[in-house]
Amino acid sequence: MKSPVLRAVLASTLLASSVLLGGQAYAKTLVYCSEANPETFNPAIGIADSTMDAAAKTIFNRLVEFKPGTTEVGPALAESWDVSPDGKTYTFHLRHGVKFQSNEHFTPTRDFDADDVLYTFNRQRDANNPYHKLGGGTYEYFNALGMGTLIDKIDKVDDYTVRFTLTAANVTFLAGLALDYLSILSLEQTEKMVAAGTPELIDSQPVGTGPFMLEAYVPDSQVRYTANKDYWRGAPKIDTLVFAITPEPTTRVERIKANECQVAAPPPPSAVADLRTDPDITVLDLKGQNIGILGFNVEHQPLGDVRVRTALAKAIDRKAIVEAVYAGAGTVAGSVVPPAQLGAVTDAGIDYDPDGAKKLLKEAGHENGLKISLWAMPVSRPYNPNAKRMAEMIQADWAKVGVQSEIVSFEWGEYLKRTAAGEQDTFLLGGSSDNGDPDNMLSYLLSCDGVKGGSNRSRWCDKDFEKLLNEGRVAADQKERAAIYGKAQAILKAEVPVAPIAHSMVAIPIRKSVLNYVLDPFGRQNFAAVDIAE
Structure with missing residues (x-):
């Protein structure tokens, strides 16, 4: 739980960010009316969709990821991979030149590499890992989906090659690596925050390789992000992303109709028909899995x-x-x-x-x-x-x-x-x-x-x-x-x-000013490629 002092600091930071943004003539801001606070900004220890939207999809990347709008696995931080004939060994060739973000507490001195992959997985699978107990040491997804028993060992072949050896062939393994809880964390940030005596910042103010950088968080109010101009897939088209935390579904409807947000979490089913009649709103439908x-x-x-x-x-x-x-x-x-x-x-x-x-x-x-x-x-x-x-x-x-x-x-x-x-x-x-x-x-x-x-x-x-x-x-x-x-x-x-x-x-309402929005087949939110019409 954040102290009142920290809440006040975050609130002032948020206000300052808004003022600064107002001085940028061509800055683009997109507001998403989300349904709940994130539990944390570390996907490894979170489970709620609100956490994965606010952390995994914005701040981080995985080794492999689902291609937008599909269930097909494609390259991400791993640009390619090989599978052994018996299906038990996966060798991942990592992408070069991928930079971690910076914040006021941490500036990276190196690019993403194999050490970050081993850290992300070994922290969750090995109770003897020095960082296993950080953030409470509870890895619900990792344990529930059997990753701990499936992975026999992980080897660093070189700085940009990692080999996973499984205990048995598993047809779900590759798609499993695309899940949000396996977002790749920065080993260097963890080492420095632990050495500084502030390990809590790993979860509350993380750095990733993703499209947006966390700028400020006010619980029960909003999360604010700025575009990562060094994003390896190319800088996002929007400069500022805001998650306006709006638990009440009817309030989300009011806000999107008033253009206070441009995308909203699902409205109450009873409100969908009315939203469809609004000339400025498109309602996207998803047969929910x-x-x-x-x-x-x-x-x-x-x-x-x-x-x-x-x-x-x-x-x-x-x-x-x-x-x-x-x-x-x-x-x-x-x-x-x-x-x-x-x-x-x-x-x-x-x-x-x-x-x-x-x-x-x-x-x-x-x-x-x-x-x-x-x-x-x-x-x-x-x-x-x-x-x-x-x-x-x-x-x-x-x-x-x-x-x-x-x-x-x-x-x-x-x-x-x-x-x-x-x-x-x-x-x-x-x-x-x-x-x-x-x-x-x-x-x-x-x-x-x-x-x-x-x-x-x-x-x-x-x-x-x-x-x-x-x-x-x-x-x-x-x-x-x-x-x-x-x-x-x-x-x-x-x-x-x-x-x-x-x-x-599942119905997702979006303003017609929103461009390039792709409906996720699992109902998650990804704003990396989204733009706003000027």
């Missing part, structure tokens, strides 16, 4: 009993929830796996059956009632645009079968932290796919590694399910992979660690 879920913490009794979990899922009228919460922009989920992904099934959801719920509760010894907590997200997310309303509807449905529930919520960062620690009984969450592969969502939400890493908030670990995940990562044949994920989804339906609620359509 996402899932909104109700999760059950199996370590909290009686939720360890599958009969109780199934009963609670059967008691929920998902159709009514989707109609009320998603307002025509969502569909009842047939599975945790989004329908556009390989192997997705449509029959792994739990149908509404309140009489069946009562019967199961009686069998489990809870005929006379049950009291549990129901945690609801404090923010609007594409996969759940109104968690408070959803929680209220679930609460009412459960009351009809004799289950009393208390709705609990916290600030977004605190909510994620506490649910990762397992404080909740039941919880609303979900996610948007990072790469379009079913392994991504299933592993992050439900793997055994995710229990240890904190992303599996149901804290459910099943050896048969885990075996299928491992098989899916190795199988190269797409039909074989689809069959594997079909079996995995059948286990989820039987065991009910989560109840899939809905998949949503």
Whole structure:
């Protein structure tokens, strides 16, 4: 938490930056109405989309990245790579002449090289790494997606060549390297900040190789960036990028209509039709690769009993929830796996059956009632645009079968932290796919590694399910992979660690003055190539 003094300094810096910008006759500013504060500016220790948009996509780059608007992996800080015939060794040839940014605390003395790659990965995978415990030492994504067990070793061949040796061939590895949490960090900045006794600046005032440099951050207000004129892909066309933090969806609608922001995070579904009639706004539609879920913490009794979990899922009228919460922009989920992904099934959801719920509760010894907590997200997310309303509807449905529930919520960062620690009984969450592969969502939400890493908030670990995940990562044949994920989804339906609620359509409103904006297939925001019409 930032002190009042630091907040005041940041506020004055932000004001000074605005005044300075006003004196530049041709400066271009783009304002994005975001939905939440970033948890941190270090993608390695963050998990929320708001963090990845504010840090990974703006300040940093990865070894490889998805080509804009696609799920195809292309070169980034690695300009090329070779794969061994057995699929276990990847050799990356790094780009020369890539410069790290500077700020008031740090000026780099060298370009990006192999040492930064080894630092980024080894800090997360090796508990004995001297920097492993910085920032709390929690690497939720890295652990949940199994990178620690997948990577056998990483070797520096020379200053611009890095070799990864895997424990087994893995068809998801290359796309996995494009995920935001593997943004390449500066080893030199870390060394200097640790030596100076200010390691917290690594996370709060980082330097990367990306298109924008962090200038100032005022929590609950805005994040301000300036263009990185030395960006290796070419300087951005906009001079200043501002994330105006606007948690309330209706306020985002008001701001974009008033041209107070030019791009906005998803509006409430009920506002989309009106936005489409505005002559100055274009609404871009994305069939979301996402899932909104109700999760059950199996370590909290009686939720360890599958009969109780199934009963609670059967008691929920998902159709009514989707109609009320998603307002025509969502569909009842047939599975945790989004329908556009390989192997997705449509029959792994739990149908509404309140009489069946009562019967199961009686069998489990809870005929006379049950009291549990129901945690609801404090923010609007594409996969759940109104968690408070959803929680209220679930609460009412459960009351009809004799289950009393208390709705609990916290600030977004605190909510994620506490649910990762397992404080909740039941919880609303979900996610948007990072790469379009079913392994991504299933592993992050439900793997055994995710229990240890904190992303599996149901804290459910099943050896048969885990075996299928491992098989899916190795199988190269797409039909074989689809069959594997079909079996995995059948286990989820039987065991009910989560109840899939809905998949949503995602609407992104942009002002027509915005040029070169490319809709990200995973709903993330990237302004590196965006321009504003003069």
